[in-house]
Amino acid sequence: MRQQASHHPDISQTGILFDRVRTQTRKLTAPLLPEDMMLQSMEDASPAKWHLAHTTWFFEEFILKPRVAGYASPDDRFAFLFNSYYVQAGPRHARDKRGLVSRPGVDDVHAYRSFVEDAIRDLMNEDRDDADEIAALVELGCHHEMQHQELLVTDLLHGFSFNPLMPAYRDPGPVAVAREIPLAFTSHDGGVSEIGHAGGGFSYDCEGPRHQVFVAPYRLANRPVTNRDWIAFIDDGGYDAAPLWLMDGWAARQREGWEAPLYWWRQDDAWWTYTLRGPQPVNPDAPVVHVSYYEADAFARWAEARLPTEAEWEVAARDTPIDGNFLESDVFRPLPGGGFWGDVWEWTQSPFTPYPGFRPPEGAIGEYNGKFMINQLVLRGGSCATPRAQMRPTYRTFFYPHQRWQMLGLRLAKDAS
Numbered sequence: 001m002r003q004q005a006s007h008h009p010d011i012s013q014t015g016i017l018f019d020r021v022r023t024q025t026r027k028l029t030a031p032l033l034p035e036d037m038m039l040q041s042m043e044d045a046s047p048a049k050w051h052l053a054h055t056t057w058f059f060e061e062f063i064l065k066p067r068v069a070g071y072a073s074p075d076d077r078f079a080f081l082f083n084s085y086y087v088q089a090g091p092r093h094a095r096d097k098r099g100l101v102s103r104p105g106v107d108d109v110h111a112y113r114s115f116v117e118d119a120i121r122d123l124m125n126e127d128r129d130d131a132d133e134i135a136a137l138v139e140l141g142c143h144h145e146m147q148h149q150e151l152l153v154t155d156l157l158h159g160f161s162f163n164p165l166m167p168a169y170r171d172p173g174p175v176a177v178a179r180e181i182p183l184a185f186t187s188h189d190g191g192v193s194e195i196g197h198a199g200g201g202f203s204y205d206c207e208g209p210r211h212q213v214f215v216a217p218y219r220l221a222n223r224p225v226t227n228r229d230w231i232a233f234i235d236d237g238g239y240d241a242a243p244l245w246l247m248d249g250w251a252a253r254q255r256e257g258w259e260a261p262l263y264w265w266r267q268d269d270a271w272w273t274y275t276l277r278g279p280q281p282v283n284p285d286a287p288v289v290h291v292s293y294y295e296a297d298a299f300a301r302w303a304e305a306r307l308p309t310e311a312e313w314e315v316a317a318r319d320t321p322i323d324g325n326f327l328e329s330d331v332f333r334p335l336p337g338g339g340f341w342g343d344v345w346e347w348t349q350s351p352f353t354p355y356p357g358f359r360p361p362e363g364a365i366g367e368y369n370g371k372f373m374i375n376q377l378v379l380r381g382g383s384c385a386t387p388r389a390q391m392r393p394t395y396r397t398f399f400y401p402h403q404r405w406q407m408l409g410l411r412l413a414k415d416a417s
């Protein structure tokens with residue numbers, strides 16, 4: 001993970017960002033019991049306590065240890081416990097056993113966070129020749145923590161979903177009511193365009209280099225696919241129609257017993273879903289969420305459409321103001337009337353591969369994106385669990401085609417002809 005070389009953040013502004021991000025993470029965990037903080041429901045998810053500690057280790061490992069002479073960690077064992085997948089940073093605790101680490105306790109993790117925060121602030125307040133480099137690293141660490149804020153929320157939802165009491169992370173609140181928005185398609189001329197980050201702000205290494213692509217004329221839906229649309233797919237036998245599905249997708253559907261999006265069930269002839277606001281009736285006009293790439297692709301075939309490429313998505317969305325239902329909305333579920341931004345990440349048909357000329361940075365920090373550029377698909381647009389400050393037209397997230405626990409949805413596309 002790195003920034004474009006042309007971007008040099010101001011250290012005072014970076015300090016403000018640091019305080020805001022660290023406060024937001026504490027806010028997200030404030031309603032949780034210590035028992036909640038230990039939940040790990042599958043290997044893909046991590047306990048909230050681990051997210052708190054890992055995002056702190058990141059600042060310690062990549063900034064304090066190499067930049068502060070004589071720096072001493074509160075506990076040298078934390079490097080083993082809270083490294084995620086940075087092979088060059090040393091050995092790591094098994095990913096699927098993070099929920100078994102009851103010690104250090106939550107109070108110890110909060111103390112670790114405070115210790116590292118004070119050390120980072122002290123470092124940023126020093127008059128140093130490498131102040132620009134420190135500012136860039138702190139900014140990077142903040143964006144890394146924002147990604148973990150999103151993971152913390154969705155991992156918690158998955159963990160809570162196994163509790164028969166169906167606990168609510170937030171008070172239920174009223175279900176948003178809206179009129180149905182008819183599905184329509186906007187035409188785009190296509191041609192040669194440039195995509196990727198051009199500098200002038202933070203970006204991850206995988207968003208560049210900026211490069212030219214040819215996009216054939218296409219049409220893109222005016223809204224994400226909704227629950228109403230998805231129920232029609234279910235009612236028409238979409239989950240049982242093998243010809244709609246990719247071979248690997250059909251195998252996953254049979255193996256996992258998929259009959260609806262994750263967290264859905266039938267009750268009194270109506271569809272319900274589990275959310276961070278507890279169990280709620282499925283809102284027909286909200287974007288469908290928690291569907292895999294395989295399901296999204298099958299739905300698109302059923303709808304006589306397809307999924308867009310990431311280039312098509314970026315070209316269509318880049319002049320649209322970034323406004324929508326993000327993490328800061330404190331809603332934690334998709335809302336009706338969504339546009340390009342927020343609510344749900346939208347699957348594209350594009351594999352997560354390097355752009356022409358991509359080179360990962362040297363060292364352990366270069367392991368962030370490059371080594372994951374295989375067997376995953378790109379999604380665009382952010383979700384109701386994504387911090388607003390993360391969003392830009394070039395932002396690429398990526399997941400494996402079978403995964404559903406994230407806030408994953410879709411928007412349809414068609415060829416112009």
